[in-house]
Amino acid sequence: MQLHPFTSLAAAGSTAVLTTAAASLPLSLAVIAAAACLSVAGGVERRMAAAAAGILVPLVLSLFILHGLFFPEGAAVLAQWGPARVTVEGLQFALDRATQLSASVLVLLLCSFTISVPDLVASLSARGVHARFAFVLASTLTLLPAITTRLGRIRHAQEARGLVITGGVFRRMTAFRWQAVPLVLSLVDEAGTRAAALEARGFGGPGARTSYREVPDPPFQRRLRLVLLLAAAAATVVRLGQSWVGS
Template sequence: MTRPEAGPAALASSGRTASGRLNPLTGLVLAGSGAVACLAWASWGTWAAVLAAALVVAAKARILRRVVAAASVVVVPFAVWALVIHGLFFPEGRTVLVVVGPARVTSEGLAYAGAIILRTASLVVVMLAFSLWVRVPTLRAALVRRGVPAQLGYVLASALGLAAAVGERLRRIREAQEARGLVVRKGPGGRILAARLQVVPLVLQLVDEAGERAAALEARGNALPGRRSSYVDEPDSQLQRVLRWTLACVCAVVVASVVVPAVAGVLAGAAR
C-alpha cells in the first residue's frame, strides 16, 4: 500500500469526533430554548438577543453564509408581505406618516411589521443554524444511545440525505439522456423542463435499488435486536448534561406558565 494511512490517533481528532465539542442534543436543547424564548416573550430585546446569538454561533461554526442564504429564502418574502400588509394597512395605526391613496403608513403598523419580521427571523435562523450545524450521524448515534430504535435512526439519516441522493440520481439519468441527444437548456428552468423525462426512470431506479438495499441492510444487521454502538464520537460533559436538563426544565416551566393560564382562560370563558 503506497497511500498514506491514517491511524486511529490521527482520526480521533477529525471527522469521527463530529461537530466540535458540543453534543448534538445540547445544540438541539439550545435551539429549542431559543425558539421557546422567542414564542413566550413578546419583546424586541429577546428576539434580537436570540437572533444575534444564533448568528454568532453560526459564524463560529463557519456556516454563517449558508444560514443567511437559507434564511433569506424564507424571511425576505415574509418581510415583504408583512411590510405591505401591516406597514400600509394597519387599522389600529394612529400616527400617520404617509398617505398614498387608500394606504396609510403608520408608525404603529411599521412597529408591528418589524416585530413579527424580527420574531420570525429569529425562529428561522435558530432552527436553520441548528440543522446546518448538526452532523446527522452524531445526532443519530446520540438518539440511538438513548433508546430511539436503530431503524428509526437509519430512516432519519437517509431521509435527511434523501434530497441529495435523489438529486444525484436525477443528474445521472439526465446525463445519460443528454449523451443520447437530450438537449437541456441552461439554467434551472431547462432542467425542470427536462425532468419530466427523468421521473419514470427515477422512480423505477429507486424502487429497484430499494429492493437490493433492503437485503443488504438486513444482511449487515439492520434488523437485529439488541443494543447498538456508535462509530462516531458523541462529545459530552457533566456541564452539558446539567445545562441540557436545566434548560429543558426552564422551557417546560415557561411553556406551562404561558399555556396553563391561556387554557384556563379559554375554559373560564366557555363556562361563562
C-alpha cells in the same frame, strides 16, 4: 467543547421558544447576531445565508405588506391609499414579528447545518430508538442543507452549459423551473439509493443492535438540557398565562 446532538437540539429549540415567548426586539436582535457569529465560527455562513434568504425574504415581505398596510389598530398614519394605510404601529408590529421569526429560523438552521448526523443517529439508537426511525429523523433535520448544496451544484452545472440565471426577478423565476426539475429527480433517485443502502446495512432487521460509534454525553450537558427544556416550558406557560389574563 463538543456539544452532544441532543444538547444542540435542546439549545436551538429552547432559544426559539424563549425568543418567541419573550417577544422582545432587543432579545431577538441579540439572538440573530449570535446565530450569525456562530455560523461564521462554524464555517457554514454562506450556506446558511442562502437558506435563510430563501425562507425569510418572502415571509418578512408578507409580514410588512399585511401589517404595514392593513393594521387595524394603527393610529399614526404615515400614508394612505384607499383602505391601505401605512401606520407606525403596523410597521412596529411587523418589525417585531419579523425579528422573532428570523431569530427562530436562524437558530434552527444553525442547528441543522452544524449537527453531526452520524452522532445523532448513534445517540438515538443508544436511547432505544429504532435505527430506521433515527435515520429518518436525522435526515429530516439535515434536509434543507442537503437541498441547498444540491441546488448549488445544479445551478453551477447549468451555468457552465450557458443557462443565464443572474438578472432580474422574472428571469430568475423563469430559470427556477430548470433547476427544480433536476433537483426533485435527483432527490427521488437518492432516496431509492439510500433505502437500498440502509437495507444492505440491516437497518430493517429485528433484534438488538450495537454501534461502534460512541458519543460522549457529559453530566453537565445532561443537566444543561434539562434546564433549557424547563426554561422553555416555563416561558410558554408564562406567555399563555399573560395572554389569558389579557383576554
